[in-house]
Amino acid sequence: MRQAVRITAVLAAGGMAVVALTTSSNAQPTNDQSIQASAARPATAAADDHTDTVYVTGKAKDGTVSVTIYDPAKGVTPDQLREKLRRSGVTGVLAKGQQPPTAQPGQKQDKLLECLSYGSAREWCDHRWSYGSFRDPQVYFLDHTSSAWPVTNAVNDWYQAVGIDAYYRWYTAGCPGGTHCVNVYNGGYGATGWYGLTTWSPGTQGPVTVQLNDSYPLNANEHRTIACHELGHALSLAHNVSTSSCLYSGTYISLRPNGDDYNILPRIYPLSGT
Numbered sequence: 001m002r003q004a005v006r007i008t009a010v011l012a013a014g015g016m017a018v019v020a021l022t023t024s025s026n027a028q029p030t031n032d033q034s035i036q037a038s039a040a041r042p043a044t045a046a047a048d049d050h051t052d053t054v055y056v057t058g059k060a061k062d063g064t065v066s067v068t069i070y071d072p073a074k075g076v077t078p079d080q081l082r083e084k085l086r087r088s089g090v091t092g093v094l095a096k097g098q099q100p101p102t103a104q105p106g107q108k109q110d111k112l113l114e115c116l117s118y119g120s121a122r123e124w125c126d127h128r129w130s131y132g133s134f135r136d137p138q139v140y141f142l143d144h145t146s147s148a149w150p151v152t153n154a155v156n157d158w159y160q161a162v163g164i165d166a167y168y169r170w171y172t173a174g175c176p177g178g179t180h181c182v183n184v185y186n187g188g189y190g191a192t193g194w195y196g197l198t199t200w201s202p203g204t205q206g207p208v209t210v211q212l213n214d215s216y217p218l219n220a221n222e223h224r225t226i227a228c229h230e231l232g233h234a235l236s237l238a239h240n241v242s243t244s245s246c247l248y249s250g251t252y253i254s255l256r257p258n259g260d261d262y263n264i265l266p267r268i269y270p271l272s273g274t
């Protein structure tokens with residue numbers, strides 16, 4: 001298939017030049033996939049239901065603030081999920097369009113956070129892994145789940161991404177020193193209106209927790225899609241606006257990340273890798 005490669009330079013509002021190398025196939029519609037960097041959150045997010053994310057903030061006993069993305073079950077809109085959570089006693093449910101905290105209380109932010117998009121893919125703005133002593137951030141998914149959840153396959157899909165290294169480990173192997181770890185659990189959390197959750201403590205480098213809900217009758221493909229979706233959040237991605245990505249919100253169709261998910265990650269994590 002003939003490939004067209006185009007280089008686009010975008011001067012963002014903050015004066016930072018971003019160069020995007022865009023590869024498009026002639027079979028694709030000619031939408032402009034130029035990358036955009038902005039200090040502000042994407043203005044389009046509130047207008048697009050598929051990027052209308054349900055955020056819940058929490059506070060641990062030690063005062064650490066967390067942000068959880070709740071991913072609605074099929075047929076449940078983000079607004080319906082917010083209402084259901086509030087009615088069931090969940091506190092810290094943010095209103096539609098309200099952005100979660102990007103730092104811990106009293107923590108200074110030394111720069112405005114970047115918020116990248118690429119084609120249909122979006123960055124989770126306040127969530128970016130550090131490199132440590134590596135050329136790519138090292139993220140280990142520690143699998144606590146039953147065999148119904150194909151976490152191995154989902155990690156393998158994300159392992160294909162350039163820019164960040166996603167590894168699989170059974171949880172008893174523990175978290176390697178100097179790396180980041182994401183604990184992935186499943187459980188019968190009830191008919192709570194959600195299939196999956198990802199929890200992150202903003203302004204920190206962890207911990208991240210993924211929870212996958214057994215309380216809905218889901219088939220193997222749906223398990224695969226939801227695992228791919230939550231692991232993508234854990235790597236720093238927000239919702240993708242295309243049904244060709246497992247990060248599309250609301251209906252769980254694609255089993256895998258799409259090309260834009262793979263293209264945005266090396267832009268979020270631009271050091272050339274290991």
Ligand SMILES: [Zn+2]
Pocket residue numbers: 069070071229233239249
């Ligand atoms: Zn999601």
